[in-house]
Amino acid sequence: MSDRYGDFVQSSIGKKVAKNLGLPQPVSLDRFESGQRLVRGSVLVGRAEGDDMSVSNSVARILSDLHAEVYVNSRDDAKDALIEAGIEAKANTGSKDKFKVLLFDASNISNADQLKQVYEFFHQVARSVEKSGRVIIIGRPPEDIDDVQTALAQRSLEGFVKSVGKEFKRGITAQLIYVAKGSEKNLDSALRFFTSARSAYVSGQVVRVGAGNTIDIDWSQPLAGKTMLVTGASRGIGEAIARVLAREGAHVICLDVPQQQADLQNVASEISGSTLTVDITSADAGEQIADAAQKRGGLDAIIHNAGVTRDKTLANMDEKKWDMVIDINLNSVAELNKYLLEKQVLKDDARIVCVSSISGIAGNLGQTNYATSKAGVIGLVDATARQLANEGKGMTINAVAPGFIETQMTEAIPFAIREAGRRMNSMSQGGLPVDVAETIAWLASPASGGLNGNTVRVCGQSMLGA
Known part of the structure; x- marks a missing residue:
């Protein structure tokens, strides 16, 4: 089924007309193609301050398995988890670096004031996301938390993610993954999906990862024999x-x-x-x-x-x-x-x-x-x-x-x-x-x-x- 308007605004004339009239400007979305790398660009990783390293350690392990090109801000605690996973992360110089994925571990945020760390991480790089880029925040399920301040802070992440998904445009998606404590080992599937072109038309979603059997698979043919x-x-x-x-x-x-x-x-x-x-x-x-x-x-x-x-x-x-x-x-x-x-x-x-x-x-x-x-x-x-x-x-x-x-x-x-x-x-x-x-x-x-x-x-x- 053809989208004539969408095709028109991809042309040089169409882009100018749409921009001048304030019309929607859809971009051609990156979609999965066999044989291509799962993450088609660099990943900037950030982490909120705190003692619990379990989410960051799992993220680092997954990025290592993906052989992703990883960047980190110079004073970010995420460096420790990346080093432990054998990743030599590059420093984000704040110049002209562009990122395909912005990934922030917010699992340690426990009050409204600490949400400032989310703002600081994304504010600096909001204009540095590539077309069809990915914004991913990982937190803890608010319904599992008894402390009111921690629960409200974690629930606040949903509003942030959905707003970012509407602001960044250019085919950029934004997701929130809530992972239950002790279930970090089950992050692989969700993180691989949301960092990849497979999730081209999925945005503003909140996914909960909990307990479940961990099954080793061949990621190139994950459904083989099924x-x-x-x-x-x-x-x-x-x-x-x-x-x-x-x-x-x-x-x-x-x-x-x-x-x-x-x-x-x-x-x-x-x-x-x-x-x-x-x-x-x-x-x-x-x-x-x-x-x-x-x-x-x-x-x-x-x-x-x-x-x-x-x-x-x-x-x-x-x-x-x-x-x-x-x-x-x-x-x-x-x-x-x-x-x-x-x-x-x-x-x-x-x-x-x-x-x-x-x-x-x-x-x-x-x-x-x-x-x-x-x-x-x-x-x-x-x-x-x-x-x-x-x-x-x-x-x-x-x-x-x-x-x-x-x-x-x-x-x-x-x-x-x-x-x-x-x-x-x-x-x-x-x-x-x-x-x-x-x-x-x-x-x-x-x-x-x-x-x-x-x-x-x-x-x-x-x-x-x-």
Whole structure:
């Protein structure tokens, strides 16, 4: 789907026109390409003063594994952790140095006055971030903290990160990772995702990393040997998910309704996957999925992507439209999860990833049925995450909530509304199906055991529900 305005402002004339008229100026976002370095530029690391070095030590180890080019301010305590990890960090001279990633460990901040250290670190380099750069702050979950001053200071980081994501523009993203004490070893997956081009359209997000099994993987093929099922895989976002999971090494069972069999077969054949045609609302859907999965020894992940819209204002919505959306988008997900968990079709350390929507967070005109179903998906994830944590089998469940993604569905939106949807976010453009797929592949990774119960928006920090 073409974005003519976005293409126009990339031209020299278009840039001048947009600048003079104060129009949005979307940039071409860096996206992941196989064979390229994960971090495509230098990383400036900072750290708030304090005795706890556990987060900085984990960050240093990860950056060492990535062979990143690391800079540090001359008087920053982060140097000690970097030296211990074998990193000879360069000094930030404050001249013309440019950085792809600004990474600050704020885990030691324990009161409002100490937030000044966040200001001081980023204020000095706010104009030194490269296009499609990354801003990452790591803190502690406020809900785990009893001390009021410490809790308020850590919660304050969320407002800072979301504002930075809207200020820096030029495709620069900003994220906050809350890591629970004792779970620093589980930082790898989230930090690798957010420092890389895989997270091109994810910004202003707060992700919580907690307890979970630590699994060693081959980071070049993190899903190698895994069997994963994707519902609604014949086209659009579902097709992109299937292709990215396969690229990362997984065997993908591509599922869709019988009417989509031809398109489904094309996708599966191109990624060396397999097909399963089934209506996920049918009474025997769980049994059919289980049969297909058991032929490969069970499922390492299920991606609940299938969904429909039947938009009407509430006054004009008939019962059929309401029932269809709730049954497909919500009831089927709950029933399939229940069946697959009870029948032990999902292996230990399996991943469940559900596709919600920005509509389920903020609501939307003419979408009471759709917004209800997608909000319900988030509720399902919250409740199931607690259940899985108590079972102790290493399974996790998370959700992604796409915003304006360039698909056949958004192409049918009237022009004016479509343009508003594209521009009303920090990136001033719509996302691509691959942006959702990259996020799902991250959450589906065996290395993401510390991620459970998160809902990650893939929306370019949409103003809707911001």
